Amino acid sequence: MPWRRPRKHVERARDVDRSVEEMLQQKAEHAEEDEAVDLAALDGASVVEAAMGEPDQPQPPSELATKLGEAVAGVDLESEAAGPAGARGARSLGRGSSRPVPADAGTFGQAHSSTPSSRASLLAPSPAASQDEASDPLEVVVSLPEAGIDLQVEAARGLWLKNPVMTASGTFGQGTEYAELIDVSRLGAIVNKGTTVHARPGNPQYRIAETPSGILNSIGLENPGAEAVAKRYGRAWAELGVPVIVNVAGYSVEDYVTVVREMEGTPGVVAYELNVSCPNVKGGMLFGMDPGLAAEVTRAVKAETGKPVIVKLTPNAPDVVAVARACEEAGADALTSINTVLGMRIDTKKRRPVLGTGSGGLSGPAIRPIAVHITYQVAQAVSIPIIGAGGITNAADALEFLMAGASAVQVGTATFADPLAPIKVVEGLAAYVRENGLSSIRDIIGAAQAKRDSAGTEYAQ
Amino acid sequence: MILETGRVVSTETVADLGTVLVVSSPGIATRAHAGQFVHVRPGDRFDPLLRRPYSFNGIDRKRGEIELIVKPLGEGGEWIAERRGGDPLDLLGPLGTSFVVHRATTHLLLVAGGTGIAPMKVLAEQAAAAGRNVTLIMGGRSIHHLWPAHRLPPAVEYVTTTEDGSFGIRGRVTDAMPEYLSWADQLCACGPWPMLAAVGRMRDEAARSTSVIAGRDVLLDAQIAVEQHMGCAMGVCRACVIVTAHGNARVCREGPVLSLGDVRFEGGEPATVGVIT
Ligand SMILES: Cc1cc2nc3c(=O)[nH]c(=O)nc-3n(C[C@H](O)[C@H](O)[C@H](O)COP(=O)(O)OP(=O)(O)OC[C@H]3O[C@@H](n4cnc5c(N)ncnc54)[C@H](O)[C@@H]3O)c2cc1C
Ligand SMILES: Cc1cc2nc3c(=O)[nH]c(=O)nc-3n(C[C@H](O)[C@H](O)[C@H](O)COP(=O)(O)O)c2cc1C
Ligand code: FES
Numbered sequence: 146m147p148w149r150r151p152r153k154h155v156e157r158a159r160d161v162d163r164s165v166e167e168m169l170q171q172k173a174e175h176a177e178e179d180e181a182v183d184l185a186a187l188d189g190a191s192v193v194e195a196a197m198g199e200p201d202q203p204q205p206p207s208e209l210a211t212k213l214g215e216a217v218a219g220v221d222l223e224s225e226a227a228g229p230a231g232a233r234g235a236r237s238l239g240r241g242s243s244r245p246v247p248a249d250a251g252t253f254g255q256a257h258s259s260t261p262s263s264r265a266s267l268l269a270p271s272p273a274a275s276q277d278e279a280s281d282p283l284e285v286v287v288s289l290p291e292a293g294i295d296l297q298v299e300a301a302r303g304l305w306l307k308n309p310v311m312t313a314s315g316t317f318g319q320g321t322e323y324a325e326l327i328d329v330s331r332l333g334a335i336v337n338k339g340t341t342v343h344a345r346p347g348n349p350q351y352r353i354a355e356t357p358s359g360i361l362n363s364i365g366l367e368n369p370g371a372e373a374v375a376k377r378y379g380r381a382w383a384e385l386g387v388p389v390i391v392n393v394a395g396y397s398v399e400d401y402v403t404v405v406r407e408m409e410g411t412p413g414v415v416a417y418e419l420n421v422s423c424p425n426v427k428g429g430m431l432f433g434m435d436p437g438l439a440a441e442v443t444r445a446v447k448a449e450t451g452k453p454v455i456v457k458l459t460p461n462a463p464d465v466v467a468v469a470r471a472c473e474e475a476g477a478d479a480l481t482s483i484n485t486v487l488g489m490r491i492d493t494k495k496r497r498p499v500l501g502t503g504s505g506g507l508s509g510p511a512i513r514p515i516a517v518h519i520t521y522q523v524a525q526a527v528s529i530p531i532i533g534a535g536g537i538t539n540a541a542d543a544l545e546f547l548m549a550g551a552s553a554v555q556v557g558t559a560t561f562a563d564p565l566a567p568i569k570v571v572e573g574l575a576a577y578v579r580e581n582g583l584s585s586i587r588d589i590i591g592a593a594q595a596k597r598d599s600a601g602t603e604y605a606q
Numbered sequence: 607m608i609l610e611t612g613r614v615v616s617t618e619t620v621a622d623l624g625t626v627l628v629v630s631s632p633g634i635a636t637r638a639h640a641g642q643f644v645h646v647r648p649g650d651r652f653d654p655l656l657r658r659p660y661s662f663n664g665i666d667r668k669r670g671e672i673e674l675i676v677k678p679l680g681e682g683g684e685w686i687a688e689r690r691g692g693d694p695l696d697l698l699g700p701l702g703t704s705f706v707v708h709r710a711t712t713h714l715l716l717v718a719g720g721t722g723i724a725p726m727k728v729l730a731e732q733a734a735a736a737g738r739n740v741t742l743i744m745g746g747r748s749i750h751h752l753w754p755a756h757r758l759p760p761a762v763e764y765v766t767t768t769e770d771g772s773f774g775i776r777g778r779v780t781d782a783m784p785e786y787l788s789w790a791d792q793l794c795a796c797g798p799w800p801m802l803a804a805v806g807r808m809r810d811e812a813a814r815s816t817s818v819i820a821g822r823d824v825l826l827d828a829q830i831a832v833e834q835h836m837g838c839a840m841g842v843c844r845a846c847v848i849v850t851a852h853g854n855a856r857v858c859r860e861g862p863v864l865s866l867g868d869v870r871f872e873g874g875e876p877a878t879v880g881v882i883t
Binding site: 213 | 607608609647652653654655656657682698834835836837838840841842843844845846847848850852853854855860864865868876878879
């Protein structure tokens with residue numbers, strides 16, 4: 146019988162056999178011994194991130210107020226943990242670059258750099274200019290599988306990236322969090338969490354529900370507001386070693402313009418992605434559903450910034466292609482295809498929807514065929530670059546989007562299951578270029594389009 | 607925190623509580639603390655898609671092993687509980703905050719419900735090894751939902767409650783707690799939300815009371831570990847947010863261990879939407 150009666154109560158007196166000091170001291174000595182032994186035993190162990198260094202410090206719960214407070218004060222605790230990725234990113238950023246930067250690509254690394262030559266840029270130069278870069282010993286990290294492979298793409302007009310792989314908004318926070326785990330500087334760009342004018346507390350629980358090969362989410366655009374985002378993450382973004390695209394959300398044209406105005410000059414920011422399609426917030430559907438409204442918001446933001454403006458399409462629009470065309474005409478520099486698909490799950494025990502808001506946005510492999518199809522259709526209709534998104538988990542998935550006509554891709558939900566997924570896509574695309582003897586990844590953009598010489602491939606030249 | 611492919615050493619079913627898995631995972635074991643958790647991938651495909659969070663039920667730094675107790679609620683939990691010795695397990699961790707036993711604590715009171723036993727067992731083991739007096743109160747529906755006493759250090763006083771009275775005190779953990787509160791220097795608890803909410807009510811009463819109540823300070827200072835559905839567990843998606851006295855907090859980052867007094871309850875469940883401070 147494994148069940149024992151509760152033991153007789155121990156003596157409840159406060160005075161223990163040994164003094165508290167004695168005990169604590171003994172414990173401290175013990176802890177030191179333990180640590181030493183453990184670290185020695187670690188040698189040769191199959192630790193993925195062997196370079197992570199010291200064991201994580203215990204994180205007491207008592208400093209919640211300080212933690213939440215400090216974050217607001219601009220000290221982002223997370224970004225302080227300099228993992229290997231952070232260190233690498235900082236190193237690559239430390240160098241100034243005199244490489245030509247596309248005129249409208251914006252600056253990187255400095256809030257206000259006046260002369261082009263002072264621009265420390267992590268953006269790829271245009272391919273023609275990149276030839277002589279190969280001889281730069283600091284630039285080529287030989288050990289990386291993608292080294293020496295031409296993966297550069299023009300992800301938006303005037304925005305050349307070193308490779309086509311981005312992270313999707315809402316699945317990569319502000320970029321600093323996953324930097325503890327992966328080398329974010331190997332990505333083409335990152336897209337931050339949807340940013341609104343004011344702080345938003347987000348939606349009621351549950352905010353996430355699993356579905357076959359996917360998830361439904363209804364986060365409700367929880368974010369600290371544009372001003373706080375700029376203040377809190379600008380410095381970290383400058384040191385991440387990867388360009389940042391700010392995802393902008395709003396409830397009026399002015400909202401979008403205001404967010405962009407607040408974010409202008411923030412270090413690291415190279416472009417804006419307009420979330421005109423978040424299905425989670427009341428009224429959020431509006432802009433992306435209607436070609437006229439989508440065009441209006443695009444035009445207003447274009448007038449506010451010289452940086453590339455990307456409009457993120459919603460698959461829930463009655464005519465996505467019409468919205469895409471309207472945005473292109475209004476001056477959009479690229480289109481992201483696609484945001485999440487509206488969906489619902491019902492808890493049959495409780496007889497109510499699982500998500501607190503009822504419906505939510507479906508993402509993950511479940512929506513990939515929908516996303517590839519929309520990408521294919523939109524690529525036939527517009528000549529600005531398209532950024533494919535929806536269920537990408539590996540390089541083969543990414544290739545579907547590129548061949549459908551996308552110039553770049555975003556990896557979102559897959560990262561939750563496999564934090565290495567975005568990096569694996571970079572490596573896999575490099576392997577594809579090498580194994581197929583392509584001169585660059587650009588060779589396959591739009592390859593699956595019926596008319597290969599149509600507008601779909603024009604921008605890829 | 608790291609990504610590590612652990613290897614299952616052994617598995618064993620513990621009554622109706624769940625399956626205990628011992629996993630060799632030296633990188634995570636070295637870094638782990640009581641109250642923290644690992645995000646376990648249930649398979650190597652994307653269906654089921656999300657990782658599942660499980661607290662450490664044991665941390666053996668010397669052997670480089672961690673122990674998890676997995677109650678198979680659905681597809682993911684079932685897959686993980688079905689692993690056998692030698693199987694690989696994709697782990698992300700350790701994640702989140704941990705319990706902190708104050709230096710001055712000599713009498714530690716631990717309260718567990720269901721699989722909430724996990725971090726309480728780790729605390730019991732560590733505190734007992736450090737020579738502190740530990741009492742663990744565990745509650746369950748029946749005797750089959752209790753952690754077996756022989757799997758606790760002998761120095762730990764083990765008090766059990768069952769709702770059906772099949773073992774120990776008939777009732778709930780909160781029925782057993784008052785007697786021990788005056789004895790304890792510090793209180794840590796982990797269990798389902800209704801249990802934590804009940805402890806929270808005890809704290810509220812103590813906080814309101816003007817007369818001197820035994821154990822008042824212990825209740826005011828209590829630490830709890832909470833659960834919420836998660837996506838990333840890396841702090842990026844904000845799926846796991848709960849409301850605290852200081853605004854929204856992510857259970858995966860600012861939690862899972864929080865000060866009881868900071869957590870906001872609503873009818874035995876977590877209050878959900880709050881304001882950002
Ligand atoms: C910090 C933390 C520590 C935990 N420690 C333990 C532990 O030591 N032992 C244990 O058995 N369980 C623990 N849980 C609960 C455990 O995560 C869930 O039981 C598990 O995720 C359910 O997955 P499933 O596939 O079995 O169930 P399903 O119902 O199929 O899960 C569907 C989805 O809901 C989520 N979900 C369902 N219930 C919970 C829950 N209670 N908490 C979080 N997510 C949930 C799942 O992660 C999944 O995404 C912990 C949860 C958290 C947040
Ligand atoms: C948890 C979560 C939060 C998201 N938040 C945003 C957001 O704030 N803004 C936005 O434009 N898209 C958001 N998205 C949509 C993703 O950026 C992406 O377009 C979509 O998930 C499809 O890609 P995926 O299948 O690779 O995830 C979010 C998606 C998820 C899963
Ligand atoms: S689970 Fe994504 S923020 Fe906590």
